[in-house]
Amino acid sequence: MKKIHDASATRSALYKKLRHRITAFCALVTGLVLLVAFAVAWQAARRQMRHAEESLFSSQCQTVTAYVSTPYAVDTQAVMQFAGQNQLTVAVVDGGTLLTFAPTLQKDALTQLLADVQASASGQALYSPNAQSGNFTVQSAGQSWRCFLQGQTVSTTQWHNILVMQPVPAHSAEALRLSAVYMAAFLLGWVVLSLMSAVLARFAVRPIERAQAEQLRFLASASHELKTPLAVISTSADLLKQKSQDLAEPCHVIQQQTRQMGRLIDDMLVLTNSSTGRWTLQLRPVLPEEVAMTAYETFQPVLAHVQQTLALELPDAPLPMVLADEQRLQQILAILLDNAHTYAPAGSAVALRVDRQRSQVRFWVIDHGPGMPDSAKQTVFTYFYRQISEAECTATADNGTHHYGLGLTVAAELADLQHGSLTVQDTPGGGASFCLALPARQHT
Numbered sequence: 001m002k003k004i005h006d007a008s009a010t011r012s013a014l015y016k017k018l019r020h021r022i023t024a025f026c027a028l029v030t031g032l033v034l035l036v037a038f039a040v041a042w043q044a045a046r047r048q049m050r051h052a053e054e055s056l057f058s059s060q061c062q063t064v065t066a067y068v069s070t071p072y073a074v075d076t077q078a079v080m081q082f083a084g085q086n087q088l089t090v091a092v093v094d095g096g097t098l099l100t101f102a103p104t105l106q107k108d109a110l111t112q113l114l115a116d117v118q119a120s121a122s123g124q125a126l127y128s129p130n131a132q133s134g135n136f137t138v139q140s141a142g143q144s145w146r147c148f149l150q151g152q153t154v155s156t157t158q159w160h161n162i163l164v165m166q167p168v169p170a171h172s173a174e175a176l177r178l179s180a181v182y183m184a185a186f187l188l189g190w191v192v193l194s195l196m197s198a199v200l201a202r203f204a205v206r207p208i209e210r211a212q213a214e215q216l217r218f219l220a221s222a223s224h225e226l227k228t229p230l231a232v233i234s235t236s237a238d239l240l241k242q243k244s245q246d247l248a249e250p251c252h253v254i255q256q257q258t259r260q261m262g263r264l265i266d267d268m269l270v271l272t273n274s275s276t277g278r279w280t281l282q283l284r285p286v287l288p289e290e291v292a293m294t295a296y297e298t299f300q301p302v303l304a305h306v307q308q309t310l311a312l313e314l315p316d317a318p319l320p321m322v323l324a325d326e327q328r329l330q331q332i333l334a335i336l337l338d339n340a341h342t343y344a345p346a347g348s349a350v351a352l353r354v355d356r357q358r359s360q361v362r363f364w365v366i367d368h369g370p371g372m373p374d375s376a377k378q379t380v381f382t383y384f385y386r387q388i389s390e391a392e393c394t395a396t397a398d399n400g401t402h403h404y405g406l407g408l409t410v411a412a413e414l415a416d417l418q419h420g421s422l423t424v425q426d427t428p429g430g431g432a433s434f435c436l437a438l439p440a441r442q443h444t
Contacts, residue, residue, distance in 0.1 A: 017211055019201045026197035031190050038186045045178055046156045054146070057154055058135075060086050061148040061164045068092050069152070077100070088112065088168055093127055094160040110140065110332040113165065123149060129159040133253045137168070144168040170267040234258045281417055282323040285441055288319045288361050291326065292354045295333040299341065299352075306346045310337075313353040320440040322361050324418045329438075332422070333363060342369035344431070368431040377424050381412040411436075 024249040060082075067079045070089070083090050084103035084374040089415040091114060109185040119125035122136035131151030138145050146166045150247045303310045322329075333352070342395045344367040372380060407425040408422075415422040419440040427433045 001240035011305060013405075015205050018208075019198070019205050022201035023194070023198045026201065027190070027194040030197065034186055034189050034193070036183050041346065042179070042182050043347050045176065045182075047175060049178070054135075057146055057148070057166055058264040060088060060166075061150075064088065064090055064164050065150055065162055065348070074099075080121070089165040091163040091165075092160060096127060098127075100274075103359070113138075113140045113145065113423040117145075117147060117165070119165065123147065123163070125151070126161055126163060128161075129153050131161045140229075144170075188227045281328060283314045283418065285321040285324055286326050286329065287321055288354050288363070290316055291333065291350055292327055292363065295330060295337060296352055298334070299337045303337075303341050303350060307339070308341065308344060308346065309349045311349060311351045312353055315355055319354060319356055319361055322438045324420075324438055325439050328414045328418065332411045332414050332436055333365070336363075336436070338366050339407060339434070343367065343369040345369065356436075356440065359440050361440050363436040364433060365436075366427055366431065368427060368429065369427055371430055371432050372424070380424060381408050381422065 013051075042346055044371060063082065067082065068074050074092075076356055079090060079101045080103050082088070083101050087104060089105055089110065090101040092101075098114075105113070114126070116138050117140075118126055120136060120138045122134060123133070123138065125131040126149065129151070131149055133150040134148075136147050137151070144167070146168050148164045149161065151159065151161045233254060237258070263378065292314065293313060296310060302312045337350070337352065344350055348368045350368075351364070351366040353366065355364070412422045414440075415436055418438060420436060422434065422436050424432055424434050
């Protein structure tokens with residue numbers, strides 16, 4: 001059974017998320033800028049509207065003043081008609097006698113309005129020959145009124161005051177229409193700029209996608225190209241070693257270094273193939289006991305060389321099979337056992353344990369080395385993470401081995417490709433315990 005792990009879908013999702021974030025940020029910023037701009041423009045338009053309304057009211061007041069400037073010849077019908085057409089209320093005080101023109105007000109409302117005008121600072125001289133001409137505003141019964149008072153004095157006994165009042169609507173039809181126009185313009189502009197932001201975000205992320213793809217292609221190509229000369233070098237070193245015993249030591253070093261570089265290249269191939277979505281695994285039913293026994297037989301002599309003991313712990317009951325790529329599963333165990341061999345001190349014990357927990361089969365590699373802090377339990381599976389131990393320093397000095405910080409990353413990636421997981425926890429008494437969990441194969 002073939003299983004192709006499409007890691008490119010994950011990268012595509014990340015790029016898509018990045019595009020969405022850039023678009024959201026640009027839309028938010030442009031929206032705020034547009035909102036401020038339209039708010040300023042709307043306030044300016046409202047001021048112009050109020051100025052136009054006040055100019056119109058002043059013109060109306062002049063017309064009313066012309067109508068009633070001669071009290072004994074007031075055209076009552078014309079004043080009432082003009083007041084009704086323009087929602088005006090006119091009061092004329094002629095020598096203390098009140099004459100009103102209020103086609104739209106009830107008597108009680110008019111009385112309250114005149115009382116409120118008199119209570120104001122500008123209108124308190126309404127019944128006085130000393131009234132000052134000017135515009136002012138009063139509040140009456142929850143309604144704001146625009147007022148104009150003009151006093152005309154002929155003598156101390158002949159005077160009259162003209163008061164013109166007009167209600168100020170809280171939201172005039174013109175203001176509502178203007179608000180609707182500005183709101184529609186704001187929404188349309190915001191939508192257009194948001195769409196442009198989405199297009200620009202796509203163009204902004206595209207170079208990143210191309211650079212990432214080129215990088216992955218370069219790593220994959222470089223890894224394949226490096227394997228060929230390494231194979232030639234290793235083969236040539238074998239031939240030299242067979243022909244001359246004097247060259248045994250330098251040939252041994254050449255072989256050792258080429259194998260080390262070959263291992264690094266293999267790790268790079270695993271990571272680049274999984275990242276580009278071109279990795280293919282042969283998933284078949286595998287017996288966990290056989291895999292563990294093979295790994296034990298391979299590494300038991302290696303650990304014994306430095307006085308380390310390797311114990312194989314299997315349960316009494318048979319374990320269910322797992323669906324895995326046997327070669328890659330062996331590779332994971334080899335990485336974990338090599339890691340334990342590197343970090344555990346000489347003379348210590350390492351255990352390879354296999355057990356079952358519910359629907360999972362777990363492979364444990366347990367050492368009694370220096371362990372690792374809690375902060376490193378997640379970063380240990382990232383690229384090029386290394387924790388230098390005294391044992392590793394000694395091993396590097398003795399045999400030239402070197403770890404590049406890719407092994408556990410490769411192991412975690414291979415575990416994920418086989419629908420499993422790789423975790424680490426502390427060993428009781430000190431050390432690290434790595435757990436590879438794979439789903440058990442269901443019997444059909």
